[in-house]
Amino acid sequence: MAEQYRRSERRSRASRIPVVRNLGGFIAVVAGISACTGSTPTAPTQPSCHDCPPASMQFPVCTPVQIEVHCTVTMQVLGRPAQTDITDVATWSVSEDPFSAVPTTIAGVTAPGVIVPFRPGDIYIRADYFANSLRISNTAQHSYAVSPTAPAVVLSVYLAGSVFEFGSFKSIDDVLIEIIDGPDAGRTARTIVNGSYLIKYVAMNVPFTVRASKVGYEALQQRHPGIVDEPTVGNPLNNHLNLFLKPSVTLMQSPSEFQ
16 A cells, blocks of 8 residues: 555656657757846756757847847757747847946846846847757847837947058057047047957947047048948948048258248
């Protein structure tokens, strides 16, 4: 009798163990919610799969929905024609710095792919997922200006480029780059040792003027028609701007001017 009871109890406990089903070749892991840290918890590592084909994550696709930003993401497995939606099982994170996964207090992830603002600011969105025990990740192709009191606005992640000496293509460091008009007026950067610069979070579809200046060179102002999306892929098309500075001309006084 006791043995029959123990067998019955084991069957009862087993029936309460949740079953994790294999969906499309990957283990579905329910993503938890952690709005206070700005990201969903990291999904557990899957068992090693030595013979599984490699997988890659596509760019997350994000859309403003009133004050929120809603994102989806898919995974492509080599040799399979269809992509797999992994939005609900990916780990989502929000940062205020481009190319970073450091959490921010500007916004948080309240559900898989759902970004909700806590205060005004600019954000950068990333998704991570474990496929065949390897972490794969990708970032949204736009950033967003968010606020609890205004609709989210799509931004280019950056305006970047290099500054060269006119006629020689010699890179110039320590050049001050300024946006001097439009909604981003006042944003600045300086070129580094290889002459490159980056101004983060620039408005889309709005013309603006860039000014480049450095002692020993003629200041340059150049008009940009506005950053637009590439029509087929949907990522910013013309968010690079190279600038060419002419050395200043120093006028020498003639000997007669000293007499």
